[in-house]
Amino acid sequence: MRSADLPEVRSIHLFQDMEEATFDAILKAAYFQTFPDHVDLIQEGDPADFLYVVVEGCVELFATSNDRETTMAMVPPIGTFILAATLKDAAYLMSARTCQRSRILMIPSEDIRAALKKDKAFAAAIIWELASCYRAVVKEHKSLKLRTGVERLANRLLRYHNDQGRNGSLLLPHDKRTLASLLGMAPENLSRAFNTLKPFGVKVDGARIHLDNLPALETLAKPNALIDDRTI
Amino acid sequence: MRSADLPEVRSIHLFQDMEEATFDAILKAAYFQTFPDHVDLIQEGDPADFLYVVVEGCVELFATSNDRETTMAMVPPIGTFILAATLKDAAYLMSARTCQRSRILMIPSEDIRAALKKDKAFAAAIIWELASCYRAVVKEHKSLKLRTGVERLANRLLRYHNDQGRNGSLLLPHDKRTLASLLGMAPENLSRAFNTLKPFGVKVDGARIHLDNLPALETLAKPNALIDDRTI
DNA sequence: AGGGGTAATTGATCAAAATCAACAGTGCGG
């Protein structure tokens, strides 16, 4: 892999506390590859041979059943995916595809499992990461069960707005089809949900969204730290 | 705690491989208490002071937002809950209440965290447990996003039927209101969903359900191992 | 600049699910 990426990979939570020797061993076993846009990386049901790290680009995790498909999560750099399947040596529950040209680090699952047995700090980091992933899905699940589509969109906009500096405007990080699927609605309904939010100061200009009446939007959204705050 | 319960607690996956000394230390720090029916054990947002183990009875995990409430999971004996919050020393994302008279083991979170630092086997068990919990929520989430209410019910019935010996009949483990909330639907819609399933051989007699046409039900349900099989 | 393809929007319609209201069945306590 490019040596310039090394410190970045090392700096993510999962790897930062591990011993130098463990990190070296893992990197030695790993593959580093660049994929074009829209390439399938893994398919749900397949055995979890690798842990994936997105170094550049972006990866969509999605799931399928009954000819229906839904986006489960988007993984930006530097992020890992399907840690749980890797650790349990089980089948992937989600499929993954690139949604941009992406540089991906692939670490054989058995090397991950070997490393965590040897390296206490790595085991601790994995526990932390798994607990965080678990809580993230629980929050998603709560959102879907407790909120309407419009409310989910409103809160998602507030989240992006926070992430991007709270300056009254935000850029959607994914295209609207993907956002719709992520929020659990049809693309058409996302359009309509944006219209519903217009009286609450939400102006849409392509991927650029302006929030002109934050108090009104927050009144409608009723954001809840135990759903929307990803830091807890 | 009653010495008769000890082997049972010890036998669950989370505790079975840990060192004797670690188990003793944890038990010494733990509280063991019996609660009546319908007692609130924890409230979402509270700091995770304890890891809970249901030894007898049953506990409902639920979440709230906007004056709405939904059942997230039911924890039968012998099961633990809110492990992730305990490990991250974070706020609970879910509330818990007994739904029967229940005997509960409460282990201070700091003792859990101390134990996993000392005991490698315990750390490994926690990783396994967390990965399993994560995958369980992912499956729930997939079910909710990819299936209609009737489909979720059909698959849930097939699951209970499998658990209870595949003999053409099953007993609902919870009351119908709870089941409805668990499946993400209103109680009225659960009733109607049962009616929808009548032509597929589903006969309802209180909590006793008869499945008289398994092939037909399976055709409708389209069970999917990556959603419905809790063993993978 | 023109053309082709994709994403997004809009409208119309349909299906799914929530809500409101009423009522039957059950179990409990007086």
Place this chain on the structure above:
DNA sequence: CCGCACTGTTGATTTTGATCAATTACCCCT
């Protein structure tokens, strides 16, 4: 035994969201 509370069921209605169809807007490409 009766009334009361609770669960579950049914019907009517509304809301929400999905689907189908058509159109528009926007890129990208040469």
